[in-house]
Structure formats: C-alpha cells, structure tokens
Amino acid sequence: MKQLQSLNKKIKSKKAKVAVIGLGYVGLPVACMLADAGFKVIGVDLKQDRVDLINQGISPIEGKEPGLSDLLHSVVENGALRATTQYDELKEIDIALIDVETPIDDNHIPQYVALRSACNSLGNVLKTGALVVIESTVAPGTVETVVRPTLEESSGKVAGVDFFLGACPERVMPGKLLMNLESMSRVCGGESQDVAETMKEFYASIVQSDLDTADIITAEITKTAENAYRDVNIAFANELAIICQSIGADFLRVRDLVNKSPGRHVLFAGAGVGGHCIPKDPWLLAYGAQGKLDLKLIPAARSVNDSMPKHIVKLLNKALKHYGEGLKNAKIAILGYAYLAESDDSRNSPSKKLIELLGDENAVCVVQDPYVEKYQQDILDCINGCDAIIFMVAHEAYKDIDLGEVKKRLRFPIIIDGRRIIDPDRANQFGLDYYGIGFGLSKPGSLIR
Ligand code: SAJ
Numbered sequence: 484m485k486q487l488q489s490l491n492k493k494i495k496s497k498k499a500k501v502a503v504i505g506l507g508y509v510g511l512p513v514a515c516m517l518a519d520a521g522f523k524v525i526g527v528d529l530k531q532d533r534v535d536l537i538n539q540g541i542s543p544i545e546g547k548e549p550g551l552s553d554l555l556h557s558v559v560e561n562g563a564l565r566a567t568t569q570y571d572e573l574k575e576i577d578i579a580l581i582d583v584e585t586p587i588d589d590n591h592i593p594q595y596v597a598l599r600s601a602c603n604s605l606g607n608v609l610k611t612g613a614l615v616v617i618e619s620t621v622a623p624g625t626v627e628t629v630v631r632p633t634l635e636e637s638s639g640k641v642a643g644v645d646f647f648l649g650a651c652p653e654r655v656m657p658g659k660l661l662m663n664l665e666s667m668s669r670v671c672g673g674e675s676q677d678v679a680e681t682m683k684e685f686y687a688s689i690v691q692s693d694l695d696t697a698d699i700i701t702a703e704i705t706k707t708a709e710n711a712y713r714d715v716n717i718a719f720a721n722e723l724a725i726i727c728q729s730i731g732a733d734f735l736r737v738r739d740l741v742n743k744s745p746g747r748h749v750l751f752a753g754a755g756v757g758g759h760c761i762p763k764d765p766w767l768l769a770y771g772a773q774g775k776l777d778l779k780l781i782p783a784a785r786s787v788n789d790s791m792p793k794h795i796v797k798l799l800n801k802a803l804k805h806y807g808e809g810l811k812n813a814k815i816a817i818l819g820y821a822y823l824a825e826s827d828d829s830r831n832s833p834s835k836k837l838i839e840l841l842g843d844e845n846a847v848c849v850v851q852d853p854y855v856e857k858y859q860q861d862i863l864d865c866i867n868g869c870d871a872i873i874f875m876v877a878h879e880a881y882k883d884i885d886l887g888e889v890k891k892r893l894r895f896p897i898i899i900d901g902r903r904i905i906d907p908d909r910a911n912q913f914g915l916d917y918y919g920i921g922f923g924l925s926k927p928g929s930l931i932r
Contacts, residue, residue: 486612487647487677490577494685497521499577504601506533506566508544509618509653510582512660513689515554518563520688525573526566537566545827550661570604578614578685579605581630582653585619591766593622599633606637609646616649616682620710620764623703623771626650626672648674649682650699652706657759657828668693672702707771710764711781716750717761718784721791724752724921734921735903752921754875754901755791755833757822762788762831791920792836795901796844798918799871802897805916808870810844814894816869818862819876819902820852827854833901834875853880863888871897877904886913 493499499522503514506528518524528534536543540556558564573579583597598619605615615634617626631642642648650672655663669686671694673679679696686694697705724734738749756762765781772778800810822832829835829852838848851865852858862880866872866889874881882904890896890913898910900919907924910917 484677487681490612490614490647491681491684493577494681494688497688499685500575501525502527502573502576502579502605503582504528504579504605505582505584505597505619506537506543507582507584508657508660509655510580511537511542511544511555512548512551512655512664513580513582513618513653514564515551515558516661516664516689518558519554522563522688524558524564525576526564527568527570527573528566529568531568534566534568537564544660547658548660549658554661570608573605574608574610576608576610576613578616579609580616580618580651581605582618585621585767587763587766587770591770593625593767593770595621595625595629598625598629602630602633603637606634606640609634609638609640611640611645612647614647614649614678614681614685616651618651618653620652620706620760620767621650621703622767623700623707625703625771626699643674647678647681648699649678650702651682651686652702654706654709657823658826664689665691668695670695670697670702670705672697672699674699703771704768707764707768710760711768711784713750714756714761714765714788715780715784716748717753717756718787720750720752721787721920723749725794727921728923731923733907733924737921751903753791753833753903754795754873754920755836756788757830757832757834758828759830789836791901792833792840794920795837795873795875795899796840798899798920799841799873799897802871802899802916802918803895806895808895810841810846813846813870814868815841815846815848816866816872817848817850818852818865818872818874818881819878820850820855820858821876821878824877824902825854825879827852827856829855837873837875852876853878863892866892868892868894870894871899873899873901874904875901877902886910886915889913890915 501517501522501524503510504527506526514524514526533543540559542552542555581601583601586594654667671679671682683694727734734752741747741749769778769781820834821829849865850858896915898915898917903919907917
C-alpha cells in the first residue's frame with residue numbers, strides 16, 4: 484500500500500510526526516522516549532496545568548521515576564517534544580498514540596468516555612494515511628467496536644483505506660516507567676500484517692526487547708490476559724493461605740515446599756490486591772467475552788482477592804476478643820497505605836478497603852506510610868496507645884521495627900501481619916500475639932523446622 488510505504492520511509496528517517504494523546508504515567512514517558520529517539524512529538528492532554536508543567540520541562544508525575552525528569556527536560560529544551568491541549572495542532576500528524584485512562588465502573592463495565600473523546604477529537608483533524616495506535620489497556624474488541632467507528636465517524640474517512648489502526652498495549656509499572664518501556668516486549672497488533680510490521684518498525688526506535696506482530700484482538704487479549712493470569716495466581720495463594728490458617732499450617736512453609744515441585748510457582752498471599760492494572764484488567768478481559776461466555780474462574784479470583792481486607796478484619800476481631808475487646812472504638816495502627824511496597828501509589832489500595840471496613844465497625848484507624856505524603860509521621864508515635872497494629876504493605880521501613888517498643892506502646896500486644904514481614908517467633912519472644920495471613924499454627928513455637 485503506497486500510503487504505508489511512505490509512512491515506513493518517514494519512520495525510518497525519523498521524519499514521521501508523532502502525537503501522544505494522554506500525558507499520564509504511560510503517555511508522558513513514551514512521548515519523551517520517542518522524542519529522544521529523534522521524532523518530533525506533540526503531546527496532547529486536557530489538563531492545561533499539566534501541559535504547562537511539561538512545556539517548562541517539569542514532570543507532573545508523582546513518585547520516583549528514575550530518569551524521567553531529566554529526559555523530559557532535555558527533549559523539551561531541544562524542541563523535540565512540546566505539549567498542547569489543542570487537537571488542531573495534530574493536522575499534520577503521521578502517527579497518533581492514544582494513552583488515555585480506561586477505568587471500569589462499580590459493575591466492572593469499562594468506561595470509555597476519555598477514549599471516545601480522544602478518538603472523536605483526533606478524527607476531526609486526522610490526516611489521510613495516518614496510523615492510530617491504542618496503547619491504553621482495553622477490553623478485547625474495543626478497537627473494533629469503539630475506536631474504529633468513532634474515528635470513521637468524526638473523520639469521514641475509512642479505516643484500512645484512508646488511515647490505519649493498531650493496538651500496542653503498554654506494559655509499564657510505576658517506578659520503572661522508562662525501564663519497562665525500553666526493556667519489556669510488546670505486541671504490535673495491526674489491522675493487517677503490513678500495519679503490524681509498520682508498528683514494529685516504529686516501536687523498534689524505543690523498545691530493545693521482542694516486538695511481536697499480531698492482529699488487534701490478539702494484542703488486546705494478551706495484555707488483559709497477562710494481568711488476569713497474575714490475579715488468578717495471587718488468588719490461589721490467598722485461598723491456600725486461608726486453608727493453611729484454618730487447618731493449622733504456615734502458608735509460607737507450604738509455599739516453599741510446593742514450589743520445590745517442578746513447574747509450581749505459588750505467589751504470595753497478602754492483605755489484598757491493589758494498583759491500576761491487576762484489579763481492573765481481569766474485568767476488561769471478562770467484558771471482552773461478555774454475553775458469550777459464563778466465566779467462572781476470573782470473577783472468582785477477583786472476589787477472593789477483594790475479600791482479603793475482610794479477612795484481616797476477621798483476624799483482628801479474633802485477636803481483640805482474646806482480651807474481651809471488640810472492634811467498636813478500638814484504635815488500630817494501619818502500617819502501609821500504598822498498594823505496593825516502596826511505592827507512594829495508593830490506587831485501589833487494600834488499605835483503603837480495610838479502613839472503610841473498620842470504620843463500619845466504628846473502629847478508629849491511625850495510618851502510617853513512609854511514601855504517602857499524608858501519612859509520613861513517625862511509625863512508633865503512630866502506634867502509641869493503639870489496641871493493635873496491622874501491617875498492610877511490605878515497606879522495608881517496617882521490617883526491622885523495634886518489637887520491644889511496639890509492645891510497650893500498644894494497649895494490647897496484637898500484631899496482624901498482612902504481608903508476612905514479621906517473624907512469628909520474634910514477635911512471640913517480645914510477648915506479642917502474632918496473627919499473620921496464612922499463619923495457622925496454634926503458637927509460633929510449634930513450628931517444626
Ligand atoms: N500482590 C500480592 N501477592 C503477590 C504479588 C502481588 O498480594 O504475589 C499484590 C501487591 O501487594 C499489589 C497487587 O498485588 O497490591 C499488584 O501487585 P503487582 O506486583 O502485580 O504490581 P502492579 O500492580 O504494578 O502490576 C504491574 C503489572 N504490569 C503491567 O500491567 C504492565 C503486572 O502485569 C506486572 O506483573 C507487575 O507490574 C510487575 O511485577 O512488574
């Protein structure tokens with residue numbers, strides 16, 4: 484196809500003009516990397532303050548992202564990247580990447596308001612022969628049923644004839660945005676093999692890992708499936724932990740022994756599954772099959788993982804009852820608010836759910852997290868006068884906590900270990916009652932080494 488050939492030439496010579504729509508934790512790093520690779524990049528975002536910061540070479544992304552601020556500063560300074568809120572500036576764009584949010588609602592239905600709006604605005608200015616690539620994670624079938632019709636309607640052009648469509652889902656993780664973009668393989672899903680090959684050529688300018696060509700639906704399924712796979716595996720670990728707890732074994736010991744068996748990789752049980760990907764992507768995958776299949780495992784895994792904060796409340800209740808106390812008016816220290824260790828990201832954090840559940844029981848929560856601005860007070864100060872302490876995140880700062888001090892400061896010597904970061908024997912030596920996810924032994928001492 485002549486138009487694709489000319490696009491390939493522009494990609495090879497880095498003369499292709501690129502737009503990245505949505506300058507969040509995916510769009511901004513990819514815009515910077517493409518600019519650094521030699522393309523002229525226009526970043527588009529709705530938020531004027533975010534656009535202004537970027538045009539001053541300042542990253543609007545919170546949290547530690549190694550290399551991003553310097554990279555952004557240099558590509559803005561040399562004019563390779565600039566940001567705007569105006570789609571009018573995209574009239575000459577050859578390649579447009581769409582990185583807008585794709586949340587789900589309380590009924591697990593994808594909300595494509597941002598995606599539709601971006602496609603609609605882009606369509607109004609879409610140049611003939613341009614390539615549009617969806618990088619956002621979407622339910623399988625979304626490019627076909629949402630992106631294509633919206634672009635065709637607003638542009639009056641025909642996909643596959645007047646412009647080209649692809650999906651190349653991102654695989655980034657907060658804290659490693661640039662590293663993941665460069666080192667993780669990606670699926671270039673094209674509406675035709677030629678389009679997929681063109682995408683492969685384009686992404687080769689920033690991706691040092693495998694670039695696999697596929698059709699669009701395969702690319703959409705792959706991304707949602709890889710996270711659904713992780714969610715199901717975490718749910719297995721959580722359910723195994725609950726079994727160990729009730730039958731009387733230590734999940735960590737069982738996990739070690741199971742994983743000695745070839746091809747077994749039991750993950751870690753914990754206080755719940757948070758973040759921007761894992762709690763959402765299984766529902767996107769399920770939605771892609773909705774109406775056709777009555778899925779059981781993927782929804783069940785979500786329900787197991789979402790129930791873990793409730794399991795923590797059960798352990799706390801059991802521990803307090805030992806002292807004739809209940810949850811009402813209990814003062815509980817919650818250590819960890821982020822969804823992941825060594826991160827300040829608290830999206831869908833299990834701690835939020837736990838605090839809500841304890842609030843329903845009229846307990847009072849004192850929250851501490853070394854990474855979350857609002858909760859950075861001293862750990863031991865936070866424990867003063869509390870009835871129990873709950874470890875919700877495996878932050879390094881918690882692992883060598885002074886258990887003698889903890890014992891002194893607590894009203895009741897109760898530790899609920901939601902991430903298994905405290906040694907039960909050690910807790911016991913300090914006269915603390917240890918309750919851990921998957922720790923089903925009557926008392927720590929009964930562990931047979
Ligand atoms: N979690 C467990 N047990 C485990 C692993 C994780 O309870 O064994 C919990 C974590 O505490 C957290 C949640 O699950 O609350 C998610 O943890 P995660 O390690 O999966 O981290 P995420 O959410 O940042 O996942 C991202 C995903 N990457 C992308 O979507 C591109 C995921 O596919 C990756 O496997 C993960 O990063 C990673 O490890 O890089």
